[in-house]
Amino acid sequence: MPIVVEKLSYTYMQNTANAHTALDDISFTVGDSEFIGLIGHTGSGKSTLIQQLNGLMQPTSGRVLVDGYDMNDKKQRAKGRALIGMAFQYPDYQLFDSTVFADVSFGPRNMKLDEAEVKRLAAEALELVGLDPAEMMEKSPFELSGGQKRRAALAGIIAMRPKYLVLDEPMAGLDPGGRRDVLELIARLRAELGCAVIMVSHSMDDIARSAERIIVLNNGRIRMIGTPEQVFADTAELTEIGLDVPKPMQLAAMLKQRGAAVPDGLYTEESFIEWLGRAVKHA
Ligand SMILES: Nc1ncnc2c1ncn2[C@@H]1O[C@H](COP(=O)(O)OP(=O)(O)OP(=O)(O)O)[C@@H](O)[C@H]1O
Numbered sequence: 001m002p003i004v005v006e007k008l009s010y011t012y013m014q015n016t017a018n019a020h021t022a023l024d025d026i027s028f029t030v031g032d033s034e035f036i037g038l039i040g041h042t043g044s045g046k047s048t049l050i051q052q053l054n055g056l057m058q059p060t061s062g063r064v065l066v067d068g069y070d071m072n073d074k075k076q077r078a079k080g081r082a083l084i085g086m087a088f089q090y091p092d093y094q095l096f097d098s099t100v101f102a103d104v105s106f107g108p109r110n111m112k113l114d115e116a117e118v119k120r121l122a123a124e125a126l127e128l129v130g131l132d133p134a135e136m137m138e139k140s141p142f143e144l145s146g147g148q149k150r151r152a153a154l155a156g157i158i159a160m161r162p163k164y165l166v167l168d169e170p171m172a173g174l175d176p177g178g179r180r181d182v183l184e185l186i187a188r189l190r191a192e193l194g195c196a197v198i199m200v201s202h203s204m205d206d207i208a209r210s211a212e213r214i215i216v217l218n219n220g221r222i223r224m225i226g227t228p229e230q231v232f233a234d235t236a237e238l239t240e241i242g243l244d245v246p247k248p249m250q251l252a253a254m255l256k257q258r259g260a261a262v263p264d265g266l267y268t269e270e271s272f273i274e275w276l277g278r279a280v281k282h283a
């Protein structure tokens with residue numbers, strides 16, 4: 001059973017002069033092993049929304065069901081939360097133990113497994129993200145690079161075998177090589193673990209490359225929801241709310257203006273280059 005978000009609203013500092021409605025009547029579902037991209041300009045409510053998914057924040061109205069567990073109910077919330085692996089916008093907040101290995105073991109240890117099983121799950125998770133378990137026994141999280149911190153935070157989450165991977169800007173602060181590595185890692189984890197992914201990103205190119213469905217937030221409301229083809233086709237709408245379209249689409253639009261017959265829907269780099277290769281061959 002999937003995640004169901006029903007008429008969810010959230011107001012920060014409700015009943016005060018500073019009350020601010022960050023989410024307004026949000027409804028959508030996340031299917032089993034679906035990859036959802038969540039986009040929207042800064043302050044549109046992305047982080048607020050994903051913190052509602054694991055019951056970290058309680059909605060002002062509406063509800064979230066995770067595999068049928070009502071996240072408004074304290075008892076059911078614990079069961080729903082166990083299915084969700086959440087990576088926050090800033091990985092430093094997620095790593096706090098003296099060694100990386102201890103950090104990654106934290107989740108499995110809380111699942112009351114025996115010590116050998118805890119160690120096995122932590123080592124396996126570190127290997128999955130490309131970090132050496134033996135080396136991480138000694139290493140402090142503060143000795144890691146930005147990209148390694150992202151990997152370590154992901155390892156800590158996948159060690160708990162979540163059914164849903166919820167990621168808030170997992171590539172933020174990384175160079176292009178690091179971004180590609182982490183994006184590929186997420187795709188690989190999804191394939192190997194069969195989990196669904198809900199990923200927030202400011203990069204339209206990253207979202208275009210990986211999401212099966214995109215949710216566009218604007219001022220706390222869903223402005224668009226659909227496949228990348230559907231969402232990126234509406235350039236005018238995206239521009240109006242301060243979002244770009246993926247770079248290959250910007251290039252395609254420029255070529256079209258100069259009279260080139262560029263087909264629609266070339267929103268990933270790969271599809272654009274493939275078309276360009278064919279076009280050059282036949283020129
Ligand atoms: N703790 C808080 N108290 C009051 N208002 C808040 C709080 N956190 C966020 N907000 C407000 O709620 C709105 C949504 O914030 P949120 O952090 O969810 O946006 P976001 O889409 O994640 O932005 P970004 O892309 O910058 O991460 C913003 O207007 C923000 O100022």
Ligand SMILES: [Mg+2]
Nearest residue numbers: 046047048089
């Ligand atoms: Mg945010």
